[in-house]
Amino acid sequence: MDQLVSEIRQIISQSRESAARSINHALALMYWHIGRVIVEDEQQGQERATYGKALIKNLSIQLVAEYGENFSSRNLQLSRQFYLTFPIVNSVSSQLTWTHYKVLVRLDDTSKRAFYMAETEKNAWTVRQLERQINSLLYERLLMSQDKESVLAIAQSEAKPTHPHQVIKDPIVLEFLGLKPQASYYEQDIEAAIITHIQEFLLELGNGFSFVARQKRIIIESDEFKIDLVFYNRLLQCFVLLDLKMDKITHQDLGQLQMYVNYYDRDIKESYENPTIGVLLCADKNDAVVRYTLPANNTQLFASKYQLHLPTEQQLINEIRKELPNDQTDQR
Template sequence: MLTPSNQYLQAVEEINDYVNQAKCRASVSVNSEIMKTNIFIGNVIIRNSEWGNKFVENLSKDMKMRFPSAKGYSVRNLKYMKKFAQIFTEDDIDEYGLGRITWSHHQILMSKVSNREEYIWYLEKTLEHKWSVDDLTSQVKSQLYERQAVANKISNFERRLPAEQKDMVLSTMKDPYMFDFIDYTEEMLETDIENELVKNVTSLLMELGTGFAFMGQQYHLEVGGKDFYIDLLFYNTKLRCYVAIDLKTGEFKPEQAGKMNFYLSALDDLVKAPEDNPSVGLILCRDENRTIAEYALRDMSKPIGVSEYHLCTDLPLDLKNALPAVEDIRSRIDMKK
């Protein structure tokens, strides 16, 4: 029997990696052919659109008769093919990697996304994060594009970060953050919300985005013989920097920027390694008050962003007020008895 050696194990890993990559290439190749076929069929439907829905209905029946074992020729799916061909051409398949995600991913995007630019953005994020169909659905539902790609974010990153870092940090930041995995009650304090975030750290990391590693809650810093604590501390492997988060239950206040500026100075001196990029601060509050936040950040020496965060509530207040009270429902039931 061959005794495993480093050389042998390395050979096994080399073959394993190649086989997995070959499977991936084969999958992408098959998917690309599916995308080409769907665009071709979609264009045929577009060319015969003067016949209306009857053309699609008849086409669906005929294709099912000719290819009885094949799936995907329902009226609904043929309409998706038409829409796909209206958005993309065959040349786009390789350019944007359309074949690197499944047709089910594309169906979600076609049904929920309003324009091509947003569609491609979600496509790129799906490839970057390896989102499943359910993951993609959840991100689209949370309006990630609006919160991360086009939101008018509050920060001083443009003035306080090196050119090569600021764009990456800005693209990572969201406004607002959606912590809808927390059941919020009016009695909750900052520490309660903080504890719930840590308890649901997997969901928290997914909402923060790629590369975030949790370093600690109430992270301790000793400065001048006194103790200070950062609410939540992360390290981002893509940004190669520490990210300090200060969590507030109310509206943004100017003094919070000064406190974060102090934390970042201490982190850069006491924790940051020489090869790390400058630490970044993020103040999360229920009401960011843009004007006050922009004034507060203007002369801060450290890179700081301010965003709102939303929590899960039982019902929106306006909807809750529109519904009858439990006692009212009970009295109506009693009247009918």
């Protein structure tokens, strides 16, 4: 009996999810078609700008009276923009809701919009998660370490990440922890907050990450060490060791992380898995110390700054300029 009830529950749940997706897709298509007829009617007007504003205002008055606030001037204007942004009906994804599209059509950059659309579909982001990723400038942060074509190809599953720099972000934004930037914290405070918000932290880390362990204890001969956080990335097929540092990192910090990585490579990982990645998550870093401490061909150790607040666009521009050669920093 229990098994029968379980199977029926699964059928009901799957059917409800399927029905909800169908309804959401039908709703998105409804707004797309509304946008289409508005644009087509506008194109017949003599004074298009004035005519368009008056048309939407008059339409809204009539439709709100009959069908409610879902047909406000704002929604009709978004419907119009929806159609202009996605002029081919087959480009309207069945995986995204009208509310997703209301966020996406506000993005003017075509590549950025294509990236967020693909990532939302692939990761089943909620609207809130999509807005958070846009506000945390995810697309721009990824562009700091790779080119636009690679970012789009990975997002659209046309290519898989083959190098750690394609998945390791810098900076990592931790505004969801709810910690005040000006306050003083110990490393265990940040770690505890990450564990409390592990779902959001995995979302920030990106595609393919899963949580493995906290304060992972390792014994090297008679000495005991603890790795703050251990993850696994199924796309890169490797362990990712994360060590938290509250101060500016030193070459000793990098040396300790290198020891953890070596231990995992020699004693933990399987032969079919790729080399372990180590990430120092720090409040500040000296790029020159990192560069001179690590070998020139380093592909395993990374240092990422964490921010307890969302970066501004100017902050990100400043970070990007640090990564560019001097002769490119003034180019727009």
